[in-house]
Amino acid sequence: MVKGALIYEGKAKKIYSIANNNNLVWVEFKDSLTAFNGEKKAEMAEKGRLNSLITGLIFNRLSQSGVDTHLKEVVSDKEMICQKVKIIPLEVVVRNVLAGSTAKKFNIPEGTSLEKPLVEFYYKNDELGDPFISDDQALMLKAADSQEELNQLKQKALQVNVLLKDIFAATGIRLVDFKLEYGKNMQGEIILADEITPDTCRLWDMKTGEKLDKDRFRRDLGKVLESYQEVYNRLKNI
Numbered sequence: 104m105v106k107g108a109l110i111y112e113g114k115a116k117k118i119y120s121i122a123n124n125n126n127l128v129w130v131e132f133k134d135s136l137t138a139f140n141g142e143k144k145a146e147m148a149e150k151g152r153l154n155s156l157i158t159g160l161i162f163n164r165l166s167q168s169g170v171d172t173h174l175k176e177v178v179s180d181k182e183m184i185c186q187k188v189k190i191i192p193l194e195v196v197v198r199n200v201l202a203g204s205t206a207k208k209f210n211i212p213e214g215t216s217l218e219k220p221l222v223e224f225y226y227k228n229d230e231l232g233d234p235f236i237s238d239d240q241a242l243m244l245k246a247a248d249s250q251e252e253l254n255q256l257k258q259k260a261l262q263v264n265v266l267l268k269d270i271f272a273a274t275g276i277r278l279v280d281f282k283l284e285y286g287k288n289m290q291g292e293i294i295l296a297d298e299i300t301p302d303t304c305r306l307w308d309m310k311t312g313e314k315l316d317k318d319r320f321r322r323d324l325g326k327v328l329e330s331y332q333e334v335y336n337r338l339k340n341i
C-alpha cells in the first residue's frame with residue numbers, strides 16, 4: 104500500500120489517503136502534546152511512537168474480544184492503516200473513579216471510586232472547548248442520528264470499559280477514566296476509532312497511585328515520556 108496525500112491533521116495525528124483505495128486511510132502519530140484544547144503545547148520526541156504502539160496493542164486486544172475497531176494493520180512504529188470513517192463528533196468519556204473535570208465540577212475529591220461507571224458525552228468542537236453535552240443537545244446539533252445511536256455509543260463504551268479495565272489491571276494499572284471516539288465506516292457501521300493512549304486515559308499505578316498519563320504534562324509533574332514508556336513496557340509484557 105502506498106501512502107497518498109495528507110487529508111487531515113489533528114493535534115495528535117495526521118491522516119493520509121492511500122493510493123487507489125477509498126476504504127482505508129494511513130494514520131501517522133505525531134510527537135506533539137497538547138492540553139486544555141491546545142492552549143498548552145509541547146513537542147516530545149518518541150511520544151508519537153509510544154502512542155501508536157500502545158494503540159496498536161490495545162486495539163488488537165479489544166478486537167480479539169469482539170470489539171469492532173478501525174485498525175487494519177500496524178505498518179511501522181508510528182503508523183497504522185485504518186478503515187476510513189466519518190467521526191461522530193462526540194467524545195465518549197467513561198469514568199470509574201472521579202478525577203479531572205467531573206471531580207472539579209461537583210467538588211468531590213479526586214480518587215473517589217464510583218459505584219457504577221459514568222458515561223458522559225462531550226461535543227467535539229475546539230472553538231467551543233469540547234463542552235459537556237446532554238443527549239437532547241446532541242440530537243439538537245445532529246451530532247448523532249438518534250437516541251438509539253446515543254444508547255449504542257454508551258453500551259459500546261461500557262463494553263470497552265470492562266475489557267480495558269482488565270487489560271490495565273493485568274499490568275498493575277488502575278483505569279481511572281478515558282475518552283473514546285467512534286466513527287461510521289463505508290457500510291454505516293459504528294466502530295471504535297481514534298486512539299487509546301496515556302493522552303486519552305487517566306492511568307494510576309495500583310500500588311503507588313503514581314500518575315502514568317497526560318496529567319503529568321497538564322499538571323507539570325515531570326517524567327511525561329518516561330510514564331508513557333512505562334505504560335508501553337507493561338502492556339507489551341502481558
Ligand code: TMP
Nearest residue numbers: 202203204205280281282302303304305
Ligand atoms: P476530563 O476529566 O478532563 O473531562 O477528562 C476525562 C478523560 O478524557 C481523561 O482521561 C482525559 C480524556 N480526555 C481526552 O482524551 N480528550 C479531551 O479533550 C478531554 C477533555 C478529555
Ligand code: ASP
Nearest residue numbers: 114137138139140141142
Ligand atoms: N485533548 C485536549 C487537548 O489536547 C484537552 C486535554 O487533554 O487536556 O487540548
